[in-house]
Amino acid sequence: MIKEKKILVMLVAIAMLGSAILLSGCVEEKKENKIIVGTSADFPPFEYTDASGNIIGFDIELITTILENLNYTVEVKDISFISLIPSLQADKIDVIAAGMTINETREEEIDFSDPYYQADQSVLIKKGSGVEINASHDLENFTASIANLTIGAQTGTTGADWVQEHLINTNMMDEENLKLYEIYIDAVADLDIGTERLDAIVLDLDVAQAFAENENREVAYTIITGENYGFGVKEGNTALVEKINAELEKFIGSDDWTALINKYFE
Numbered sequence: 185m186i187k188e189k190k191i192l193v194m195l196v197a198i199a200m201l202g203s204a205i206l207l208s209g210c211v212e213e214k215k216e217n218k219i220i221v222g223t224s225a226d227f228p229p230f231e232y233t234d235a236s237g238n239i240i241g242f243d244i245e246l247i248t249t250i251l252e253n254l255n256y257t258v259e260v261k262d263i264s265f266i267s268l269i270p271s272l273q274a275d276k277i278d279v280i281a282a283g284m285t286i287n288e289t290r291e292e293e294i295d296f297s298d299p300y301y302q303a304d305q306s307v308l309i310k311k312g313s314g315v316e317i318n319a320s321h322d323l324e325n326f327t328a329s330i331a332n333l334t335i336g337a338q339t340g341t342t343g344a345d346w347v348q349e350h351l352i353n354t355n356m357m358d359e360e361n362l363k364l365y366e367i368y369i370d371a372v373a374d375l376d377i378g379t380e381r382l383d384a385i386v387l388d389l390d391v392a393q394a395f396a397e398n399e400n401r402e403v404a405y406t407i408i409t410g411e412n413y414g415f416g417v418k419e420g421n422t423a424l425v426e427k428i429n430a431e432l433e434k435f436i437g438s439d440d441w442t443a444l445i446n447k448y449f450e
């Protein structure tokens with residue numbers, strides 16, 4: 185009888201030890217399962233802050249859904265756009281969700297998910313500022329009409345690249361007429377002040393449209409560039425990119441996808 189009791193006590197002890205080990209395993213795993221998403225929350229409707237300072241937007245909701253479906257917990261960090269790739273390379277973040285266009289230069293530095301959104305560039309101006317743009321579909325007429333303007337763009341973006349390539353490298357525009365801003369909010373603030381600061385901003389069309397919800401601004405031109413946004417991961421992190429792609433494929437075109445589009449683009 186005593187012997188049996190001893191065995192029972194031992195069994196209980198072993199079971200307790202076992203579950204303790206299992207439990208600590210779970211806690212460990214949870215830490216490893218956290219993903220830090222880096223964004224630049226000045227890019228509505230893809231990423232921006234609400235009145236309480238929470239980072240929200242199309243990209244944020246999409247990547248959070250995908251990562252949570254993959255059993256990760258998600259933390260979102262607000263970083264200036266130009267610092268996103270270096271932060272990814274330094275392991276300070278695990279994923280970039282920032283309306284980032286997939287292009288060759290970036291593909292040399294990081295890996296991208298499959299495309300999840302198509303975008304073009306555009307020209308945002310202040311209403312009534314007297315800035316005149318030739319909205320002709322002939323690219324030459326259009327570029328000639330903006331070559332004398334002071335143009336704002338965000339540092340390190342495809343919008344800034346477009347101005348550099350089509351206006352500065354072609355010697356149509358003085359380099360000093362391109363004003364680079366670290367965040368769009370500052371560019372838009374200068375545009376609102378008036379032409380003594382800035383005549384126009386070149387930026388992604390959907391974002392220009394979001395900024396033009398303010399009645400003092402308008403989108404004066406669409407520059408068709410046919411860009412694709414992708415989520416960025418550290419170069420070589422194939423496992424994560426494949427998991428994200430599998431979830432993207434399931435999600436795009438689903439009812440939840442339509443709901444997400446309607447929520448942020450209506």
Ligand code: GLN
Binds near residue numbers: 224265283285286388
């Ligand atoms: N799509 C543009 C780019 O990749 C702008 C992105 C952004 O400013 N968040 O450069």
